[in-house]
Amino acid sequence: MTNWASVILMATSLHVSAWGQKVVSWDLLAVPYSTTSEGLYAPQFPSWLDRYKNQEVVLQGYLVPVDVATKQYALSRYAFSSCFFCGNAAPNTVVELVFKDQPDHLVTDQFVVIKGILILNDNDPYRLFFIIQQAEFYG
Amino acid sequence: MSLWLLQWKRKWATLFIVCLLAFITGVFIKAPRALEHYIFHQWEESASQIDLIVGYKGSPIQIVASTLYRLENPTGNIPAATYEFWREHPLVELATPIALGDNVQGHPLVGTDSSYYPWFGILLKEGHFPSISGEVVLDAALADQLKVGIGASLTSAHGSDSRGESHEHPLKVVGILEAKRSADQSALFTVPQTYWTSHHSVEQSYTSVMLKLKSKAAMLILPNIISERPDEQGAFPVFIFGQLQKQWQPTIDQSTRWSWIIAAGVILLFITYISNMYHSELNTIAFLRNHHGNTASIFIQVFGNVVVLMLLGLFLSVMIIQGMIGVLPVVEEWTAMLLTVVLGLGLLWIKLRKS
Structure with a gap:
């Protein structure tokens, strides 16, 4: 399932570029971060991320439920089973999703391809480093 | 015709x-x-109320089951310093300590502070909430079942079975509640000090801390912090129910x-x-x-x-x-x-x- 979706995304990446959407890889989002004196994380966004800032991007990953009542989900680099409690996850391996239209109930670890506007959050420590606004399923 | x-x-x-x-x-x-x-519905009810439960290192499901539903034994005790750390953490909006492990005639005795009651929509019908060691409150239906009213004396026992070792310190009913969740309707509530007194504890400890975070995104930031803290286990109800749903x-x-x-x-x-x-x-x-x-x-x-x-x-x-x-x-x-x-x-x- 995962491999098939990856192949589809790669196969369609040219088409995606033709429409002006930038395909973002998780390696690109693996930005360095520091811990503030309050114990919060502060990201340091490299300048090469500027070309993706506030742009429509495409990103693939696994869905993680954050709040079921308000249907908030995040996109994770790693599947939940190999994610948060195994030490792989970090604040730069998850992206906050703000859906354009509220989706029906989704399944944890569902592999999806998301399209939306990438926001680099460098001023709100209560939110994730990356936020995809107007998110919708791609393909 | x-x-x-x-x-x-x-x-x-x-x-x-x-x-x-x-x-x-x-x-x-x-x-x-x-x-x-x-x-x-169950998932929403639980996950929307509690963002994170921190307990002693062990199974996250066991921590959720014991803290939210009292269906399991706690994974162990955490020191009061752990509660203080999380209470003061900048990502935490509200922290409520939970002490479990004793029962009254088979019903769990929950040691907690006053923040627990509004969190779960528990109303006071009569009397007052417990404020000192030995004071207990319980739901009106449970009070009828146990045939107790305000001023009545009760005895707690160790574990979840009424046949467990009895504690010498008597409990006194000081309030009657109206609880919403079935887990709260079948429990008695007291202050954590009751546990420390009856167990003759030298150090103050709890079995878990329930946390409401300042943002939902904080749930994806905290696992990294928890993994760096020894002997602590984070249990996220929304993730657990998400896994169960899968x-x-x-x-x-x-x-x-x-x-x-x-x-x-x-x-x-x-x-x-x-x-x-x-x-x-x-x-x-x-x-x-x-x-x-x-x-x-x-x-x-x-x-x-x-x-x-x-x-x-x-x-x-x-x-x-x-x-x-x-x-x-x-x-x-x-x-x-x-x-x-x-x-x-x-x-x-x-x-x-x-x-």
């Missing part, structure tokens, strides 16, 4: 059969959805497929019943034909009451399902039930036209 009334007297059994078939069909179609709805979903999908097969069988049975009913009315139909009755008037006179009964059965089944399960039928279920009725009536009409 008119033919219409005569038909009503003859077809009283039809009402029963139509209702039964519609009900069975509805239930079979509805059951997986009801299960799904129930699971999601396990349940294939079963629900499978039972949904089976429910449609069973429903199709019931519909077939229903059509057969309609066909048999037509054959039992052949003499009446022939009589009305000889008296120059057209198809429409014969249909109304002979089967008019069946139409009413079918619609009534459909309506009743929907009401029963709604009453039993509490989930309104969705469009496809209405379509399936209406299709069955239309199919049955269409069959009668065609047979009548051909007669």
Whole structure:
């Protein structure tokens, strides 16, 4: 399932570029971060991320439920089973999703391809480093 | 007596059969959805109230089950310093300590502070909330069951069984509550100091800390912090229920497929019943034909009451399902039930036209 979706995304990446959407890889989002004196994380966004800032991007990953009542989900680099409690996850391996239209109930670890506007959050420590606004399923 | 009334007297059994078939069909179609709805409702209820529970290193499911539902033993004790750390963490909006491990006549004794009650919508009906060691409050229904009121004395025992080792310090009922969750309706509440006194603890400790975070995104930031803290385990109800949902979903999908097969069988049975009913009315139909009755008037006179009964059965089944399960039928279920009725009536009409 995962491999098939990856192949589809790669196969369609040219088409995606033709429409002006930038395909973002998780390696690109693996930005360095520091811990503030309050114990919060502060990201340091490299300048090469500027070309993706506030742009429509495409990103693939696994869905993680954050709040079921308000249907908030995040996109994770790693599947939940190999994610948060195994030490792989970090604040730069998850992206906050703000859906354009509220989706029906989704399944944890569902592999999806998301399209939306990438926001680099460098001023709100209560939110994730990356936020995809107007998110919708791609393909 | 008119033919219409005569038909009503003859077809009283039809009402029963139509209702039964519609009900069975509805239930079979509805059951997986009801299960799904129930699971999601539980998930939403728990996950929307608690963002994170921190307990002693162990199973996250055990921490959630013991803290939220008192279905399991706690994983262990955490020092008061852990509670203080999380209470003061900048990502935490509210921290409530929980002390578990004792029971009163088999009902769990929950040691917590005053922030617990508004968190779970627990109201005080009588008396006051516990403020010093040994004071307890409980739901009104549980107070009736235990036959205790304000001022009554109770004794706690170690563990979750009333036959556990009894504690020498008596408890005093100081308030009667109105709790919403079933887990809270069957528990007694006290201050954590009661635990420290009855267990002669030198160090203050809890079994877990419930946290409400300042943002939902913080849930994805904190695991990294928890993993760096020794002897602490973070349990995120939303993630746990998400994982459980992932396990349940294939079963629900499978039972949904089976429910449609069973429903199709019931519909077939229903059509057969309609066909048999037509054959039992052949003499009446022939009589009305000889008296120059057209198809429409014969249909109304002979089967008019069946139409009413079918619609009534459909309506009743929907009401029963709604009453039993509490989930309104969705469009496809209405379509399936209406299709069955239309199919049955269409069959009668065609047979009548051909007669």
